[in-house]
Amino acid sequence: MARGKIEIKKIENNTNRQVTYSKRRNGIFKKAHQLSVLCDAKVSLIMFSNTGKYHEYISPSTTTKKMYDMYQNTLGFDLWSSHYERMKETMSKLKDTNNKLRKEIRQRVVGDDLDGLDINDLTILEQQMQDSLNVVRERKYHVIKTQTDTCRKRIKNLEQRNGHLRLDYDTISQLDKKSGMVENEERYESTIAYSNGVSNLYGFCAQPNNNASELGYEPHGPNCHLT
Template sequence: MGRGKIEIKRIENQTNRQVTYSKRRNGIIKKAQELTVLCDAKVSLIMLSSNDKLHEYTSPTTTTKDIYDQYQKNKLIDLWSSHFERMLEDLKKQKDINHRLNREIRQRMGHDLNGLSLEELRRLEHKVSASVDVIRARKLHVIKTSTDTFKKKIKNLEINHSNLMLDLRAKCEDPQYGLVDNGGDVYESEIALANGASSLYAFRHLNLHGGGFGSQDLRLA
């Protein structure tokens, strides 16, 4: 049985549409290759899918540009001149925009003000003031962020110092370390060192040999 005729209209199902495009695209490219070999023809084939994906085929002995040039020659038209004119027009617009922006930058820096009317000067003054406000707000934000970060560091240092002091006091009161508060210089020197004294007697070396305590005073610079 032969296949029934397919109605030529847009395939609504996107998946089926993409599958059909892929199959028929390959078929067209195959026909173009056969035409190139059998007839020594110059073929340039360009296809764009519904999602703008490009597929092309060009005969091995030619390029797409060669085909375009031959087309223009046969049709007595110039495809490139109109395109070049549009490029020149776009370039002129970009130059005008660049010139206007450069002039505005110079004016905001206090230059190239000759020829401006009173209203134009007022608008320029308003723009500059608005820019200063934005810059000032950003500066204050940076200062506040830096200050908050510094405060957090100070707070962490204070917490660490407090924890060290608590740990030190616990060790001073523990007989295992021989630093109990017995009215001697060792305990007082230990506490003074922890509190940051710059010059003091501290940490007498404890000699536990023979069960007795010998001491040697150490002076910290």
């Protein structure tokens, strides 16, 4: 049964279009390979799909560069000359931009290369430097304010911690005075002052008596107990 003719127009369905491209691409590459082998021809085939995918077929005995060179020699046309000229033009523009930026840096940083500037140029340069100075000054004040706020928060935390330690000290001091645990007030205070450097460490200098045992204090050594 003969195959029906296919109307040659763009396939609107994306999936069908991609499937058709893959099948026909493989068919073209197969024909190119046969032409290269049967006729000893130099074949170069480059294809791009509608999604930008690159596919290429080159005869086994050649390379893409050799094909370009053969094309140029046959037509007497240099494919690279126009591209080289565009590259030179781009490099020249980049050099001009770089020199301009270097000159501006010298003018703003060290006050150099000012001889060619008139009064208007100098005024504009002065205003630009003033604007830059304002930006730097604002950033400096922002950093100072941030550091100051951080220090204030640390001081507040330390004050709160100190208040808690003082409250703990007063509570334990009143408890020990009532129970007769404190034998030497100065020694007790120095022990508490030392313990303030370590969180939740309290020192007791106690007499081993019945009141202490009732309160749950078990002295170690002659007079002192650390918890």
